[in-house]
Amino acid sequence: MNEILEKKKLAYGVHLFWIKNELIAKKAKPGQFVIFRTHDSGERIPITIAGVNNNKFRVIVKAVGKSTYELCKLQPGDKIADISGPLGMPSEIKFYGKVLVVGGGVGIATIIPIVQALISSGNDVDVILASRSREFFFLTDEFENAKNVYYVTDDGSFGDKGFAHEKMDKLLKEKQYDIAWAIGPALMMKACSEVAKKNNLKIWVSLNAIMVDGTGMCGGCRVLINNEMKYTCVDGPEFDGRLVNWDSFMIRLSQYREEEKLALERYLEKVGEPTWL
Amino acid sequence: MAVKDRIPPVERKPEERAKDFEEVSLGYTEELAILEAKRCLQCKVPTCVSGCPVGIDIPGFIKEISKRNFEKSYRILKSYNSLPAVCGRVCPQEVQCEGVCVLNKAGKPISIGNLERFVADWAMQNNLEDKITIERKINKKIAVIGSGPAGLTNAAEMAKRGYVVDLYEVFHTPGGVLVYGIPEFRLPKAIVNKEVAFLEKLGVNIKLDIPVGFAVHPMELLETYDAIFIGVGAGTPKFMGIDGTELNGVYSANEFLTRINLMKAYKFPEADTPVKFAKNVVVIGGGNTAMDAARSALRLGANVTVVYRRSKVEMPARKAEIEHAKEEGIKFQTLTQPVRYIGNNGRLVAIECIKMKLGEPDSSGRRRPIPIEGSNFVIKADMAIEAIGTQANKLLLSQFEGLELNKWGYIKADDYGKTSLPKVFAGGDIVTGSATVILAMGAGKKAANAMEKFLY
Ligand SMILES: Cc1cc2nc3c(=O)[nH]c(=O)nc-3n(C[C@H](O)[C@H](O)[C@H](O)COP(=O)(O)OP(=O)(O)OC[C@H]3O[C@@H](n4cnc5c(N)ncnc54)[C@H](O)[C@@H]3O)c2cc1C
Ligand SMILES: Cc1cc2nc3c(=O)[nH]c(=O)nc-3n(C[C@H](O)[C@H](O)[C@H](O)COP(=O)(O)OP(=O)(O)OC[C@H]3O[C@@H](n4cnc5c(N)ncnc54)[C@H](O)[C@@H]3O)c2cc1C
Ligand code: SF4
Ligand code: SF4
Ligand code: FES
Ligand SMILES: [Mg+2]
DSSP states (O other), rough: OBBBEEEEEEEEEEEEEEOOOOHHHHHOOOTTTEEEEOSOOOOOOEEOOOOOTTTEEEEEEOOOOOHHHHHHHHOOOOOOOOEEEEOOOOOOOOSSSEEEEETTTTHHHHHHHHHHHHTTTOOOEEEEEEEESSGGOOGGGGTTTTSSEEEEEESSSSEEEEEEEHHHHHHHHHHHSSSEEEEEHHHHHHHHHHHHHHHHHEEEEEEOOOSSSSSSSSSSTTETTEEEEHHHHHHHHHGGGGGGGGHHHHHHHHHHHHHHHHHHHHHHHHSOOOOOO | OOOOOOOEEEOHHHHHHSSSSOOOOEEOHHHHHHHHHHHOOOSSHHHHHHSSSTTOHHHHHHHHHTOOOHHHHHHHHHHHOOOOOHHHHHOOOGGGTTTGGGGGGEEEEEEHHHHHHHHHHHHTTTTTOOOEEEEEEEEOOOEEEOOOOOHHHHHHHHHOOOOOOEEEEEESSSSSHHTTSSSTTSHHHHHHHHHHHHHHHTTOOEEOOOOOOOTBBBBHHHHHHHHEOOOOOOOOOOOOOOBBTOOOOOOHHHHHHHHHTTTOGGTTSSSSSSOOSEEEEEESSHHHHHHHHHHHHHHTTEEEEEESSGGGOOOOHHHHHHHHHHHHHHHEEEEEEEEEEEEETTEEEEEEEEEEEEEOOOTTSSEEEEEOOOEEEEEEEEOEEESOOOOOOOHHHTTTTTTOBBBTTBOOEHHHHHHHTEEEESSSSHHHSSOOHHHHHHHHHHHHHHHHHOOO
């Protein structure tokens, strides 16, 4: 259990893992996540389940700090000390008609189960994939059965030059959608939510709030949705992006900035250049 | 004849203990325990017993201490209470056993809690093996959900009766509040670990990291198991909901304590989980959770004030903890209620409070606090910790169709733990709302009796 069966580098600092865990593989639904504790003194970090197959599940991890650097250093055969899950409310998958799904950064991977489930439920799904530049697209073959796939890059190296929400705005001028999803960096989700709001379109976003337990026990992941306090781990992680108080959400993401910096510096002092990223 | 004074347990000095997370009270030595035990009048009608939720034969176990028969004393204790080392430390004795000891009249009740702890610790130090008597093996499967005191007790009881027991816990460590809430300086984790090791010896399968409800659906439980015990606790924190609750620096006591106890954030960066080391911490509330949060913050080097809306006499925390907190230098600002958090760039910098006065008693029998208009004032704080209570943990309940809940969202169960579903039993905080370790333990045991009856 919890053994890394396969690992693949998708881009600089972005790694794919297949991990053995029958229970999670069997029970995971699109939109759900797990909590990892890499080793005995490790912190609990939430990671989205980005696919399942028999007795294993897939995650795509972006190295941003101590815990994810460490995770990305692990190799096939290594074991993750603890994986708790699946957690969180699954995405609301059903027949809507026409659906627009936006994935940015690691979000490109995490939308895969949602896109696939929406297609299986008979929806026409258009996808916008957004990244910094051409080499940060991955797993794009898994969107082959979508109606249309649009690419945007910050630097214009592939697809349209610009941001996901600009593409979304353009599409919404030409087409009608019944519902949308946007998963990616907070700024992207915020911008997409604003576009959706302007167009009166319901949009689900998946909030990556700072968590500890992931079971509704600490309240650290609280967010303001329509001015009401919700716990991301048990009430979410998906919420209607039009109702999210983005400013307070983003401020809370920066809570431990100094501590995170210190932790990473200390770690790199110990292990040297992170050549494995 | 004048009643002799209570023998105080050995305690570490406030200056010393306030700097670390090691246990504060060192308990009794053998000689001190015997002296205290000899004070007991061995009453014919021992009122103390009626104050203990599990009805321990208190004069019985104390008598054996006075005769230096510690092992015999331990066996008596253990036959009533499976967690004496825990209860001796954390029971609110002053409102339970000690509160109704006849010697209260003289203001000098027997230190039943300290004696209980002494015997349990003695047994542990002397490697007194708990007798494992599994009478028969029964080919029936029990699922216990949640590994707090209720679940631990139910699992042990069912295993001793010969059932096959699977104990599920969503965390990476079993123990519930005993490991994530109550700090090391009050309840060393080694004690909880020992109880867990005992369960393993009994053959209980401990399944960690499993969110029952999601990883195992209630329907599956009902199909796979012959009986189910739910002890998932009331672990979801409430917030006052005042302006600024989203600010960085505002914590629930559960989050603060979990980071420190379960995740060892006080060792950051040696441990990976961070917690803020603040200068001025305000803890809101007057219960055990508030005292634990305040004393933990103090140990991280903060200047700590407890803000409570009633007066000191109404504080629900154990008396000993309030005393310990005072000795360690924690300030108390009673008859005060926060009304707004004040932030700067998203960080908490101060709290606006209002003064209160006490009015008529409310439904809980305590005098109701009433705000004094115009008495608002501001306290400087870079951390606020709310310890104002918890509610039902809904992780499982949100997925459990058909299980009846009461109007507060807790599971409806009778005195024996029977719920609205035939195979399903429940006990502890998820039935009563936030209560005590001994009540949760007692509920786990009572439910075991009912489950055995149901299965036969
Ligand atoms: C529901 C959910 C799903 C997620 N799915 C993925 C995923 O599929 N792939 C992926 O790469 N990342 C995912 N994340 C984000 C991931 O959990 C964080 O990047 C990770 O915890 C950072 O830890 P670190 O020690 O490496 O970085 P740090 O340096 O500690 O933190 C970097 C940033 O990550 C965030 N963060 C830090 N600690 C936590 C924490 N305990 N919980 C949540 N966020 C934290 C903060 O914004 C912080 O500023 C998800 C987060 C959530 C809440
Ligand atoms: C900080 C603090 C201090 C306290 N101090 C005292 C004290 O001094 N004296 C005293 O008597 N009482 C004290 N209490 C109260 C006491 O700890 C509780 O009443 C008692 O722990 C309740 O026990 P329980 O078994 O019902 O639940 P808990 O101890 O809450 O345990 C429930 C367990 O179930 C797990 N769980 C929940 N949902 C699921 C799920 N879906 N799947 C799997 N596992 C799940 C949780 O992770 C947890 O481990 C204190 C409480 C706190 C928070
Ligand atoms: S279990 Fe608690 S209430 Fe009962 S005798 Fe022991 S300390 Fe007192
Ligand atoms: S009531 Fe007090 S003195 Fe009497 S038996 Fe109980 S502990 Fe001893
Ligand atoms: S992570 Fe603790 S309540 Fe959500
Ligand atoms: Mg980190």
